[in-house]
Amino acid sequence: MAQGSRPGAAAGGWGEGAVAIRVPATSANLRPGFDTLGLAPSIYDELTVEELPGGELRIDVSGTGAESIARDESNLVARSIWHVFEAVGIDAPGLRIDARNGIPHGRGLGSSGAAVAAGVLAAKGLLAGRAELSDTDLLRYATELEGHPDNVAPALFGGLTIAWLENGVPQHKKLLVHRGVSPLVFVPETTMSTSAARGLQPSQVPHADAVFNVSRSALLIAALMQSPELLLSATDDKLHQTYRAEAMPETHRLVQALRAEGFAAVVSGAGPSVLVLADGPGRRLEAVEVARRAVDTAWEPLMLAVDFKGGTVRDIAEGALEHEF
Incomplete structure (x- = not known):
């Protein structure tokens, strides 16, 4: 204008x-x-x-x-x-x-x-x-x-x-994301408070855990931009998601089941949705099948793009x- x-x-x-x-x-x-x-x-x-x-x-x-x-x-x-x-x-x-x-x-x-x-x-x-x-x-x-x-x-x-x-x-x-990265989000019926999730984290973490996350953060950027095959290793975390698991047991169970099958599954934001960063569109259908077998609660799978x-x-x-x- x-x-x-x-x-x-x-x-x-x-x-x-x-x-x-x-x-x-x-x-x-x-x-x-x-x-x-x-x-x-x-x-x-x-x-x-x-x-x-x-x-x-x-x-x-x-x-x-x-x-x-x-x-x-x-x-x-x-x-x-x-x-x-x-x-x-x-x-x-x-x-x-x-x-x-x-x-x-x-x-x-x-x-x-x-x-x-x-x-x-x-x-x-x-x-x-x-x-x-x-x-x-x-x-x-x-x-x-x-x-x-x-x-x-x-x-x-x-x-x-x-x-x-x-x-x-x-x-x-x-930053632009590699075209091979194919997001899948599992959305539950339940909700989660961001403030409640943050309250579960400690105010201090071990030095080794901090170094671990620095390395994985750098690797995650490389995986998302250039090397989607590294997404599983790149989405390891020791700062926050494990601490929040007790408040979202179904979310934690789904994340662990997907990661055990090689999928880069993470808690989205403060949860309880689960984000899967698949390394190709076809892999998302496999992830949906893993989720169907792993959990009893209802999750809505959304096939998305970046x-x-x-x-x-x-x-x-x-x-x-x-x-x-």
Whole structure:
């Protein structure tokens, strides 16, 4: 959009300046890369957002987890939009939000991070011509709301992301994943609290365990980018997933069964979903069969791809991408 310009009224009942946002799920805490590595699987939330006068707030939610989403000022997408407006010194607007959720909630697939990323991207689109937001700005605002950059970086940027803090400022590097890496996610009916999962980890770990994870984190990047045949070894971990096993016994049982058969299975995010990084599309069918034999509880297998695009926002009236990483 040209600096300072605003589009005319959009079709479909949306007003001037309405934007459409699409953000992928995230699988963060990628086994040895705790609080550092994240991946964007191809499950999406899609939203349409426009400014309303007079502080009015209208929120409509459909899809996965819709019944549990707040429709008032505590809504995470709305809060994220207002956070960015406040940060750039512009009064928070009223909002109309229409969300169509595809990302399962409370399953370790980054539903809250996706909501934050969607809000930050929506703010970028709404503020076009009034404030310019860089990638670093987007990651900083999202991290301020979410708490951990690895939870939001994949939703914003797609692919495999490395996230870290530089003098307190969140930074990221996006990497492309080898085309042979074929994600499979097993989603259970149960949920898991991220804070509860984190509470099971010790505040200190043995030096040998820390060195072990450093080596596996480096190997995981190489495996995902160049050598998928190394994924099983590369997804070993001694920092967090074993400690959390007692809170998710069915998840732990499935991970162990899959790994025993040579599959690079990990807990996705804080769980309880299980992510399998298969080294080819056909291997995923074998993993589904292993899971069917290994556990009695119901798991929904999702055959996915790695999202390489990340979050996008477009002006509805113009039909052009406002932002694409």
